[in-house]
Amino acid sequence: MIEFLKSLQILSDNELQKINAVIKTKFLKKNGFLIKEGAVCDEIAWIKTGILRSYYSNVEGKETTKCIAFENELTAAYSSFITQEPTFENIHALCDSELLVLKRTDLYALYAGSAEWQNVGRILTELHYIDLEKRTVSFQKQTGKERYEALAAEHSKYIKFIPLKHLSSFLGITPRHLSRLRNGS
Template structure:
Protein backbone atom coordinates (compact mmCIF):
# COMPACT_ATOMS: atom_id res chain seq x y z
CA UNK A 1 0.00 0.00 0.00
CA UNK A 2 2.90 2.34 0.74
CA UNK A 3 4.06 2.21 -2.89
CA UNK A 4 0.55 2.92 -4.11
CA UNK A 5 0.18 5.91 -1.78
CA UNK A 6 3.60 7.30 -2.72
CA UNK A 7 2.77 7.00 -6.43
CA UNK A 8 0.44 10.02 -6.15
CA UNK A 9 3.38 12.31 -5.27
CA UNK A 10 1.36 13.92 -2.48
CA UNK A 11 2.14 11.92 0.64
CA UNK A 12 5.58 11.67 2.21
CA UNK A 13 6.99 8.67 4.04
CA UNK A 14 6.32 10.63 7.23
CA UNK A 15 2.66 11.09 6.27
CA UNK A 16 2.29 7.38 5.59
CA UNK A 17 4.02 6.54 8.87
CA UNK A 18 1.06 8.21 10.61
CA UNK A 19 -0.98 5.20 9.45
CA UNK A 20 1.23 2.62 11.15
CA UNK A 21 -0.55 0.73 13.87
CA UNK A 22 -3.93 2.02 12.74
CA UNK A 23 -4.50 -0.42 9.91
CA UNK A 24 -6.14 -3.77 10.44
CA UNK A 25 -5.49 -6.69 8.10
CA UNK A 26 -8.74 -8.46 7.24
CA UNK A 27 -9.09 -11.64 5.23
CA UNK A 28 -12.38 -12.42 3.51
CA UNK A 29 -13.32 -15.68 1.88
CA UNK A 30 -15.06 -15.80 -1.48
CA UNK A 31 -18.70 -14.62 -1.17
CA UNK A 32 -18.15 -12.90 2.21
CA UNK A 33 -19.12 -9.26 2.54
CA UNK A 34 -17.10 -6.16 3.34
CA UNK A 35 -20.40 -4.39 3.98
CA UNK A 36 -24.07 -5.30 3.64
CA UNK A 37 -27.02 -3.09 2.86
CA UNK A 38 -28.43 -1.62 6.06
CA UNK A 39 -25.03 -1.37 7.81
CA UNK A 40 -23.13 1.86 8.38
CA UNK A 41 -19.71 1.95 6.70
CA UNK A 42 -17.11 2.89 9.28
CA UNK A 43 -13.93 2.27 7.28
CA UNK A 44 -12.08 2.41 4.00
CA UNK A 45 -10.14 -0.62 2.84
CA UNK A 46 -7.17 -1.04 0.55
CA UNK A 47 -7.42 -4.22 -1.53
CA UNK A 48 -4.14 -6.12 -1.20
CA UNK A 49 -5.52 -9.08 -3.13
CA UNK A 50 -8.87 -10.22 -4.43
CA UNK A 51 -11.82 -8.99 -6.44
CA UNK A 52 -14.92 -7.27 -5.10
CA UNK A 53 -18.26 -6.32 -6.57
CA UNK A 54 -20.56 -3.58 -5.38
CA UNK A 55 -24.24 -4.20 -5.94
CA UNK A 56 -27.70 -3.25 -4.79
CA UNK A 57 -31.06 -4.99 -4.84
CA UNK A 58 -33.78 -3.48 -7.01
CA UNK A 59 -37.40 -3.23 -5.89
CA UNK A 60 -37.92 -6.57 -7.68
CA UNK A 61 -35.17 -8.10 -5.49
CA UNK A 62 -32.85 -8.42 -8.48
CA UNK A 63 -29.16 -7.74 -7.87
CA UNK A 64 -27.56 -5.01 -9.98
CA UNK A 65 -23.77 -4.95 -10.06
CA UNK A 66 -22.42 -1.47 -10.64
CA UNK A 67 -18.75 -1.61 -9.70
CA UNK A 68 -15.77 -3.95 -9.43
CA UNK A 69 -12.60 -3.43 -7.43
CA UNK A 70 -9.28 -5.20 -7.88
CA UNK A 71 -6.02 -5.18 -5.96
CA UNK A 72 -4.23 -1.88 -5.37
CA UNK A 73 -7.45 0.10 -5.12
CA UNK A 74 -9.48 1.50 -2.26
CA UNK A 75 -12.89 0.15 -1.36
CA UNK A 76 -15.74 1.66 0.66
CA UNK A 77 -19.47 2.19 0.71
CA UNK A 78 -18.58 5.81 0.21
CA UNK A 79 -21.95 7.52 0.68
CA UNK A 80 -22.50 5.65 3.92
CA UNK A 81 -18.92 6.37 4.97
CA UNK A 82 -19.40 10.12 4.45
CA UNK A 83 -22.88 10.49 5.93
CA UNK A 84 -22.74 7.69 8.50
CA UNK A 85 -26.19 6.63 7.29
CA UNK A 86 -27.07 3.04 6.48
CA UNK A 87 -25.62 1.73 3.24
CA UNK A 88 -27.90 0.91 0.31
CA UNK A 89 -25.17 -1.17 -1.29
CA UNK A 90 -23.43 -4.46 -0.67
CA UNK A 91 -19.74 -5.08 -1.26
CA UNK A 92 -18.91 -8.75 -1.72
CA UNK A 93 -15.66 -10.64 -2.26
CA UNK A 94 -15.66 -12.58 -5.53
CA UNK A 95 -12.49 -14.39 -4.48
CA UNK A 96 -10.52 -14.99 -1.31
CA UNK A 97 -9.22 -11.53 -0.46
CA UNK A 98 -6.93 -9.57 1.82
CA UNK A 99 -7.76 -6.01 2.88
CA UNK A 100 -5.98 -3.36 4.89
CA UNK A 101 -8.79 -1.61 6.73
CA UNK A 102 -8.53 1.97 7.99
CA UNK A 103 -11.20 3.06 10.49
CA UNK A 104 -13.10 6.27 9.74
CA UNK A 105 -11.97 7.85 13.02
CA UNK A 106 -8.32 7.37 12.01
CA UNK A 107 -8.94 8.88 8.57
CA UNK A 108 -10.45 11.96 10.19
CA UNK A 109 -7.40 12.24 12.46
CA UNK A 110 -5.07 11.96 9.45
CA UNK A 111 -6.93 14.80 7.76
CA UNK A 112 -6.45 16.96 10.86
CA UNK A 113 -2.75 16.15 11.26
CA UNK A 114 -1.61 16.44 7.67
CA UNK A 115 -2.62 18.75 4.85
CA UNK A 116 -1.16 16.15 2.46
CA UNK A 117 -3.68 13.54 3.64
CA UNK A 118 -6.47 16.05 3.13
CA UNK A 119 -5.24 16.66 -0.45
CA UNK A 120 -4.91 12.92 -1.06
CA UNK A 121 -8.48 12.19 0.09
CA UNK A 122 -9.76 15.09 -2.01
CA UNK A 123 -8.09 13.64 -5.11
CA UNK A 124 -9.45 10.17 -4.35
CA UNK A 125 -12.96 11.62 -3.98
CA UNK A 126 -12.65 13.54 -7.24
CA UNK A 127 -11.47 10.41 -9.05
CA UNK A 128 -14.43 8.41 -7.71
CA UNK A 129 -16.79 11.10 -8.98
CA UNK A 130 -15.17 11.13 -12.42
CA UNK A 131 -15.31 7.32 -12.65
CA UNK A 132 -18.96 7.33 -11.63
CA UNK A 133 -19.81 10.01 -14.19
CA UNK A 134 -18.03 8.06 -16.96
CA UNK A 135 -19.97 4.95 -16.01
CA UNK A 136 -23.32 6.77 -16.07
CA UNK A 137 -22.58 8.35 -19.45
CA UNK A 138 -21.46 5.03 -20.90
CA UNK A 139 -24.63 3.29 -19.69
CA UNK A 140 -26.90 6.03 -20.99
CA UNK A 141 -25.20 6.95 -24.24
CA UNK A 142 -23.74 3.76 -25.66
CA UNK A 143 -25.09 0.46 -26.91
CA UNK A 144 -24.47 -2.75 -25.00
CA UNK A 145 -21.99 -3.84 -27.68
CA UNK A 146 -20.07 -0.57 -27.32
CA UNK A 147 -20.03 -0.94 -23.50
CA UNK A 148 -18.65 -4.46 -23.86
CA UNK A 149 -15.98 -3.33 -26.34
CA UNK A 150 -15.02 -0.50 -24.00
CA UNK A 151 -14.57 -3.04 -21.20
CA UNK A 152 -12.60 -5.33 -23.51
CA UNK A 153 -10.25 -2.48 -24.42
CA UNK A 154 -9.89 -0.77 -21.04
CA UNK A 155 -10.32 -3.55 -18.48
CA UNK A 156 -9.78 -6.94 -20.07
CA UNK A 157 -9.08 -8.44 -16.63
CA UNK A 158 -12.80 -8.10 -15.86
CA UNK A 159 -13.66 -10.43 -18.69
CA UNK A 160 -11.35 -13.18 -17.46
CA UNK A 161 -11.99 -13.00 -13.72
CA UNK A 162 -15.63 -12.07 -13.20
CA UNK A 163 -18.55 -14.50 -13.52
CA UNK A 164 -20.70 -13.78 -16.56
CA UNK A 165 -23.89 -13.13 -14.58
CA UNK A 166 -22.18 -10.27 -12.68
CA UNK A 167 -20.55 -8.99 -15.85
CA UNK A 168 -23.91 -8.92 -17.67
CA UNK A 169 -25.48 -7.06 -14.74
CA UNK A 170 -22.60 -4.56 -14.76
CA UNK A 171 -23.17 -3.94 -18.47
CA UNK A 172 -26.92 -3.57 -17.95
CA UNK A 173 -27.87 -6.55 -20.12
CA UNK A 174 -28.97 -10.16 -19.75
CA UNK A 175 -26.51 -13.02 -19.75
CA UNK A 176 -27.99 -14.23 -23.00
CA UNK A 177 -27.44 -10.83 -24.65
CA UNK A 178 -23.86 -10.83 -23.36
CA UNK A 179 -23.26 -14.25 -24.92
CA UNK A 180 -24.56 -12.98 -28.29
CA UNK A 181 -22.30 -9.92 -28.12
CA UNK A 182 -19.26 -12.01 -27.20
CA UNK A 183 -19.98 -14.41 -30.05
CA UNK A 184 -20.41 -11.63 -32.64
CA UNK A 185 -17.16 -9.93 -31.57
CA UNK A 186 -15.12 -13.14 -31.61
CA UNK A 187 -16.23 -14.00 -35.14
Protein backbone atom coordinates (compact mmCIF):
# COMPACT_ATOMS: atom_id res chain seq x y z
CA MET A 1 0.00 0.00 0.00
CA ILE A 2 2.81 2.41 0.87
CA GLU A 3 4.44 1.80 -2.52
CA PHE A 4 1.13 2.46 -4.26
CA LEU A 5 0.63 5.71 -2.32
CA LYS A 6 4.20 6.74 -3.14
CA SER A 7 3.52 6.08 -6.83
CA LEU A 8 0.80 8.76 -6.80
CA GLN A 9 3.54 11.31 -6.04
CA ILE A 10 1.23 13.42 -3.87
CA LEU A 11 2.17 12.69 -0.26
CA SER A 12 5.26 14.02 1.46
CA ASP A 13 7.20 11.50 3.53
CA ASN A 14 5.72 13.07 6.67
CA GLU A 15 2.15 12.66 5.38
CA LEU A 16 2.86 9.16 4.11
CA GLN A 17 4.02 8.04 7.56
CA LYS A 18 0.67 9.05 9.09
CA ILE A 19 -1.01 6.03 7.57
CA ASN A 20 1.21 3.64 9.54
CA ALA A 21 -0.43 4.78 12.78
CA VAL A 22 -3.96 3.99 11.58
CA ILE A 23 -3.67 1.03 9.22
CA LYS A 24 -4.46 -2.42 10.64
CA THR A 25 -3.86 -5.91 9.29
CA LYS A 26 -6.86 -8.18 8.86
CA PHE A 27 -6.82 -11.81 7.80
CA LEU A 28 -9.74 -13.47 6.04
CA LYS A 29 -9.92 -17.20 5.59
CA LYS A 30 -11.27 -18.54 2.31
CA ASN A 31 -15.02 -17.68 2.18
CA GLY A 32 -14.65 -15.26 5.11
CA PHE A 33 -16.49 -11.96 4.76
CA LEU A 34 -15.16 -8.42 4.75
CA ILE A 35 -18.77 -7.21 4.86
CA LYS A 36 -22.24 -8.71 4.51
CA GLU A 37 -25.40 -7.26 3.04
CA GLY A 38 -27.22 -5.05 5.54
CA ALA A 39 -24.11 -3.91 7.41
CA VAL A 40 -22.69 -0.40 7.21
CA CYS A 41 -19.22 -0.22 5.66
CA ASP A 42 -16.78 1.58 7.94
CA GLU A 43 -13.49 0.46 6.40
CA ILE A 44 -11.63 0.30 3.14
CA ALA A 45 -9.23 -2.56 2.45
CA TRP A 46 -6.00 -2.86 0.50
CA ILE A 47 -5.49 -6.44 -0.60
CA LYS A 48 -1.95 -7.42 0.35
CA THR A 49 -2.50 -11.05 -0.65
CA GLY A 50 -5.60 -12.86 -1.87
CA ILE A 51 -8.69 -12.25 -3.97
CA LEU A 52 -11.98 -10.72 -2.83
CA ARG A 53 -15.31 -11.00 -4.58
CA SER A 54 -18.17 -8.53 -4.29
CA TYR A 55 -21.61 -9.84 -5.13
CA TYR A 56 -25.34 -9.23 -4.81
CA SER A 57 -28.11 -11.74 -4.26
CA ASN A 58 -31.57 -11.31 -5.78
CA VAL A 59 -34.83 -12.31 -4.04
CA GLU A 60 -34.44 -15.90 -5.26
CA GLY A 61 -30.91 -16.06 -3.83
CA LYS A 62 -29.14 -15.99 -7.22
CA GLU A 63 -25.75 -14.33 -6.88
CA THR A 64 -24.32 -11.85 -9.38
CA THR A 65 -20.64 -11.00 -9.12
CA LYS A 66 -20.14 -7.25 -9.24
CA CYS A 67 -16.40 -7.07 -8.76
CA ILE A 68 -13.34 -9.24 -8.24
CA ALA A 69 -10.47 -7.45 -6.52
CA PHE A 70 -6.91 -8.76 -6.61
CA GLU A 71 -3.63 -8.17 -4.78
CA ASN A 72 -2.54 -4.54 -4.64
CA GLU A 73 -6.07 -3.23 -5.15
CA LEU A 74 -8.48 -1.41 -2.88
CA THR A 75 -11.94 -2.70 -2.12
CA ALA A 76 -14.93 -1.70 -0.01
CA ALA A 77 -18.68 -1.48 -0.21
CA TYR A 78 -18.08 2.03 -1.54
CA SER A 79 -21.66 3.35 -1.59
CA SER A 80 -22.14 2.32 2.03
CA PHE A 81 -18.69 3.65 2.95
CA ILE A 82 -19.64 7.07 1.56
CA THR A 83 -23.29 7.29 2.68
CA GLN A 84 -23.02 5.26 5.89
CA GLU A 85 -26.19 3.43 4.91
CA PRO A 86 -26.48 -0.38 4.92
CA THR A 87 -24.85 -2.06 1.97
CA PHE A 88 -26.65 -4.27 -0.52
CA GLU A 89 -23.51 -6.23 -1.38
CA ASN A 90 -21.37 -8.94 0.16
CA ILE A 91 -17.59 -9.04 -0.06
CA HIS A 92 -15.87 -12.33 0.69
CA ALA A 93 -12.48 -13.94 0.22
CA LEU A 94 -12.06 -16.42 -2.61
CA CYS A 95 -8.87 -17.67 -0.94
CA ASP A 96 -7.04 -16.91 2.31
CA SER A 97 -6.35 -13.19 2.19
CA GLU A 98 -4.33 -10.60 4.07
CA LEU A 99 -5.70 -7.08 4.05
CA LEU A 100 -4.51 -3.70 5.23
CA VAL A 101 -7.60 -1.97 6.58
CA LEU A 102 -8.24 1.73 7.11
CA LYS A 103 -11.24 2.81 9.16
CA ARG A 104 -13.47 5.51 7.68
CA THR A 105 -13.00 7.77 10.71
CA ASP A 106 -9.21 7.57 10.32
CA LEU A 107 -9.38 8.27 6.59
CA TYR A 108 -11.59 11.30 7.14
CA ALA A 109 -9.20 12.53 9.86
CA LEU A 110 -6.36 12.30 7.32
CA TYR A 111 -8.49 14.28 4.84
CA ALA A 112 -9.27 16.92 7.47
CA GLY A 113 -5.62 17.34 8.39
CA SER A 114 -4.03 17.65 4.97
CA ALA A 115 -4.73 18.91 1.48
CA GLU A 116 -2.32 16.20 0.29
CA TRP A 117 -4.59 13.48 1.69
CA GLN A 118 -7.62 15.19 0.15
CA ASN A 119 -5.85 14.96 -3.22
CA VAL A 120 -5.17 11.26 -2.63
CA GLY A 121 -8.89 10.75 -1.94
CA ARG A 122 -9.80 12.60 -5.14
CA ILE A 123 -7.31 10.63 -7.23
CA LEU A 124 -8.53 7.30 -5.80
CA THR A 125 -12.13 8.27 -6.52
CA GLU A 126 -11.18 9.20 -10.09
CA LEU A 127 -9.33 5.90 -10.59
CA HIS A 128 -12.31 3.96 -9.23
CA TYR A 129 -14.65 5.82 -11.59
CA ILE A 130 -12.39 5.05 -14.56
CA ASP A 131 -12.37 1.34 -13.63
CA LEU A 132 -16.18 1.33 -13.44
CA GLU A 133 -16.48 3.05 -16.79
CA LYS A 134 -14.04 0.60 -18.40
CA ARG A 135 -16.12 -2.29 -17.05
CA THR A 136 -19.35 -0.77 -18.39
CA VAL A 137 -17.80 -0.11 -21.79
CA SER A 138 -16.40 -3.65 -21.91
CA PHE A 139 -19.96 -5.00 -21.72
CA GLN A 140 -21.06 -2.70 -24.52
CA LYS A 141 -18.10 -3.11 -26.87
CA GLN A 142 -16.47 -6.47 -26.14
CA THR A 143 -17.52 -10.07 -26.41
CA GLY A 144 -17.40 -12.41 -23.43
CA LYS A 145 -14.30 -13.96 -24.96
CA GLU A 146 -12.57 -10.57 -25.17
CA ARG A 147 -13.48 -9.76 -21.55
CA TYR A 148 -12.11 -13.14 -20.43
CA GLU A 149 -8.90 -12.73 -22.43
CA ALA A 150 -8.31 -9.24 -21.00
CA LEU A 151 -8.86 -10.48 -17.44
CA ALA A 152 -6.67 -13.53 -18.00
CA ALA A 153 -3.88 -11.38 -19.45
CA GLU A 154 -3.97 -8.96 -16.52
CA HIS A 155 -4.46 -11.50 -13.70
CA SER A 156 -3.29 -14.84 -15.11
CA LYS A 157 -1.84 -16.14 -11.85
CA TYR A 158 -5.16 -15.61 -10.02
CA ILE A 159 -7.73 -16.92 -12.52
CA LYS A 160 -7.37 -20.51 -11.30
CA PHE A 161 -8.51 -19.50 -7.80
CA ILE A 162 -11.84 -18.11 -8.99
CA PRO A 163 -14.65 -20.67 -9.19
CA LEU A 164 -16.15 -20.97 -12.68
CA LYS A 165 -19.62 -19.79 -11.56
CA HIS A 166 -18.22 -16.59 -10.00
CA LEU A 167 -15.92 -15.83 -12.91
CA SER A 168 -18.66 -16.40 -15.49
CA SER A 169 -21.04 -14.16 -13.53
CA PHE A 170 -18.39 -11.42 -13.40
CA LEU A 171 -17.79 -11.72 -17.15
CA GLY A 172 -21.52 -11.81 -17.98
CA ILE A 173 -21.38 -15.21 -19.67
CA THR A 174 -22.63 -18.68 -18.82
CA PRO A 175 -20.37 -21.16 -17.02
CA ARG A 176 -20.61 -23.42 -20.08
CA HIS A 177 -19.39 -20.65 -22.39
CA LEU A 178 -16.54 -19.83 -20.00
CA SER A 179 -15.56 -23.49 -19.88
CA ARG A 180 -15.36 -23.53 -23.69
CA LEU A 181 -13.23 -20.35 -23.65
CA ARG A 182 -10.84 -21.87 -21.13
CA ASN A 183 -10.50 -24.99 -23.24
CA GLY A 184 -9.78 -22.96 -26.37
CA SER A 185 -12.95 -24.07 -28.21
